[in-house]
Amino acid sequence: MPRYKLTIEYDGTGLVGWQRQDSGPSVQATLEAAAERLDGNPCVFFAAGRTDAGVHATGQVTHVDLVKDLSAEAVRDGLNFWLTREGSRRQVAVVESELVDDQFHARFSAIERRYLYRISNRRSPPVLERGRVWWVKRPLDAAAMHEAAQCLVGHHDFTTFRASECQAASPMKTLDVLSISRVADEVHLIAESRSFLHHQVRNMVGTLKLVGEGKWRVGDVRKALEARDRRKGGQTAPPDGLYLTGVSY
C-alpha cells in the first residue's frame, strides 16, 4: 500500500478539532470520509499535531496509506474533489501531496512544529477576520511581550502553561522560538518546538497578553514559569487565533 504525506489546510471553526470524536465533525473524520470515497476502502489518517476544537491549520502534515496506486497529484486533487463537493463543509483542503516510504510517520517522524497566533489589536471588532483572530481591544505593547517571551525559550518545566487534561508524560519541553511582533493592526506570535504540551501556546499567549496590556511586568512571566503552577499563568487564549503553520521532518 502506497503511503502519502499530505499537507492540509483547514478552517477549524465549528469542528471538534483534529481528532475523531462522537461530539461533532473533526478534521480527521472529514479527511477519512473523503479518502474512503477516493480509495473505496476505509482509511486512517495520522497527523503531526492533534489540534483542538476551533484551531486552524495552514500547514498540518498527515499521512495515509491507500490501497489504490495513485499519483501524489491524483490523491491531492481527488481528495479536494470530495472535500469540496456540493453540500460539504468545504473547511478542509489538501495543499500538498507526496509519495513517501512506509518509514515516514506524520506524528513520530516530526522534529519541529510551528504555530502562529493572531491577535486583532484594534478598537473596532474584526468582522472580515472574525473566527480567525482573538480580538483584544486595548492597545498591546508587542515589544514588551516579545521581551517577556524570551524567558520561555529553552528547556523548561512548562507546568504553568499546561492544560490539566494534558496527557504528556513530562512537562519538560524545549521551546526553540517564541517571537512576537506587530503586523499592522494585529499582533502575531510565532512559536516553534519539537512538540508542545496541551494548550501550551494558548496559555503562553494569554499570559503574555497581560504584559502587553501593562498589567504584568516582563519579569512576572519568569516568576509564573518558575512557579510550575497553572494557576499562576494567564488565561487560555481562544482557539480562533491559533494556526498550525508547518512541520519539519
Add this chain to the structure above:
Amino acid sequence: MPRYKLTIEYDGTGLVGWQRQDSGPSVQATLEAAAERLDGNPCVFFAAGRTDAGVHATGQVTHVDLVKDLSAEAVRDGLNFWLTREGSRRQVAVVESELVDDQFHARFSAIERRYLYRISNRRSPPVLERGRVWWVKRPLDAAAMHEAAQCLVGHHDFTTFRASECQAASPMKTLDVLSISRVADEVHLIAESRSFLHHQVRNMVGTLKLVGEGKWRVGDVRKALEARDRRKGGQTAPPDGLYLTGVSY
C-alpha cells in the same frame, strides 16, 4: 443635528448588499437598526458605494445625522456595541468616526473610489479564505493581465463592462488606476475611479482573467472595449473577491 462620517468594514457574505431591500439583510439596514438603538430615533445612512450582494468592504464611507450630541468616538463605540452584541450577525463594524459639517455627503462629495479584487490562484480550494476570494485553479499570468488592463485606463465608453440593469445616465467613465499583481498565491486587482458603472470592476476582472489564462491576447481587451457590447466582454466575476477599500473626498 450633528453629522458623522463613518468608515465601515463588512463581510458581505449572505447580505443583499449595501442597500436596504425586502429580500434580505443589508448593510444599510444593519447600520440603521444599530443607530436607532444608539440614538433612540430612526436614522438614515448614505454610502459612497452601493455595493452588491456578497461584496465586502474595508473602507466604505457613510454619513448619518443623529439627534443626540455624541462625540465621534462614542458613536463609533456605541454602534459597534449594538452591531456585535450577542445574537447579531457581527458582519458590520465601524472602524473610524469623524464629526463633519452638513455640507459633507458620503456619496456626492466623493471624488475617488478604490476597489480591490482578490483571486486565489492555486490548485487547492481556499478554505480559510472561502467567501473572501474568487478561486481560479488554472495558473494566471498576472503580468499579461496588467499589460492588457492598461488600455482600460482613461476616459472611455465602458458599455462592454456595464451590467444591463445599470442606472447610470452615461456609460462614459474615467478609470484612473487598474493595476494587477501577484501576491503569493493570489492575484490582486486594484481599481480607482471617481465612480464605477454597475458590475464594472467584476466585468473587467472576468475579462482580464481570459488574458491571464492565455485564452485572450492582450489586444483582445481593447477590441472588447471598442465593441461597446456587453456580450463581447468576459464573465462577471463573483462578488466574493471584491472589496471597497477606500473613498477620497
